[in-house]
Amino acid sequence: MSNNQAARRNWLLWVPLGVVVILAAMFIWALRHGDDRLIQSHWIDKPLPAFDLPAAAADRPGLASRNFGDGQPRLLNVFASWCIPCRVEAPTLAELQRRGVIVEGVAIRDRPEDLARFLGELGNPYHAIGADERSQLALALGSSGVPETFLIDGRGVIREQIQGAITPDMVPDLMAKLERMR
Numbered sequence: 001m002s003n004n005q006a007a008r009r010n011w012l013l014w015v016p017l018g019v020v021v022i023l024a025a026m027f028i029w030a031l032r033h034g035d036d037r038l039i040q041s042h043w044i045d046k047p048l049p050a051f052d053l054p055a056a057a058a059d060r061p062g063l064a065s066r067n068f069g070d071g072q073p074r075l076l077n078v079f080a081s082w083c084i085p086c087r088v089e090a091p092t093l094a095e096l097q098r099r100g101v102i103v104e105g106v107a108i109r110d111r112p113e114d115l116a117r118f119l120g121e122l123g124n125p126y127h128a129i130g131a132d133e134r135s136q137l138a139l140a141l142g143s144s145g146v147p148e149t150f151l152i153d154g155r156g157v158i159r160e161q162i163q164g165a166i167t168p169d170m171v172p173d174l175m176a177k178l179e180r181m182r
Contacts, residue, residue, distance in 0.1 A: 041141055041142030041150070041158065041161050043142055043150075044158055044159070044160070045157065045158070046157065047069075047155070047156050047157050047158075048065045048141075048152065048157075048158060049065065049137075049141065050065050051063075051064065051065050051130075051136075051137045051140070052064040052065070052066075053106065053131055053132055054130065055128075055129065055131065056107040056112070056129040056130060057107075057119060057126075058116070059124070060105075060124070060126055060128050060129045061128045062128065062130050062131070063105070063128045063129065063130030064130075068104075068152055068156035069154070070154070071155075071182075072154055073102075073151070073154050073178045073182060074101065074102035074103065074104055074152050075093075075096065075101060075102070075104065075149050075150070075152070076105075076106065076141075076149065076150040076152055077093060077103055077105050077106070077126070078108060078132075078141070078147060078150075079105060079108070079147045080108050080146050081107070081111075081115045082109075082110070082114065083146040085146070085164060085165040086118075087122060088165045089147055089165035089167070090122035090125070091122070091168075092165075092166045092168050093126075093166065094122075096125065096166075096171060096174065097125035099171075101175070101178060103126055103127060104127055104128050105126035105130070106129070106130050106132050106137055107129055107130070107131055108135045108138050108146060109133060109134070115129075141158075142161075144163055145163070148162065148163050148164070149161075149166055150162075151174070151177060151181070154181060154182055159177075
């Protein structure tokens with residue numbers, strides 16, 4: 001074998017390593033920069049889709065779209081007892097309820113005993129809680145996960161979507177937005 005053929009053969013041995021290094025660099029770059037675009041519901045500025053969910057908690061009624069549009073703006077909170085960020089936002093939802101905000105709940109893929117334990121531990125800020133056992137309403141709303149909250153105006157129109165947990169620093173802004181929706 002000539003020196004030229006040996007050099008070419010040695011170079012070809014390094015190609016797979018180079019490909020792996022390039023792919024690793026692309027992977028690391030994607031992890032660091034991510035995709036910070038949020039998936040927005042196509043229902044923003046449209047009336048809630050029709051739904052009628054059975055009660056998820058023994059001490060609260062179920063939830064139906066016909067109960068919205070009574071002139072009172074409210075929050076529609078999609079949550080689950082198995083959701084860690086839902087535990088984080090529970091005190092903030094309780095604070096909003098103490099300030100007079102109507103908070104409606106949609107419990108997705110939850111068992112009644114788990115939901116009862118969750119509400120017993122963290123409090124129950126919900127006026128009504130519908131059981132969305134197969135996530136059908138959550139999917140219809142364009143929800144991308146839990147927790148997720150929709151601001152509904154007094155006519156039953158979805159005005160805003162909040163993806164992730166509601167935190168205490170968001171309360172003043174939410175109160176102002178809900179007041180403007182009256």
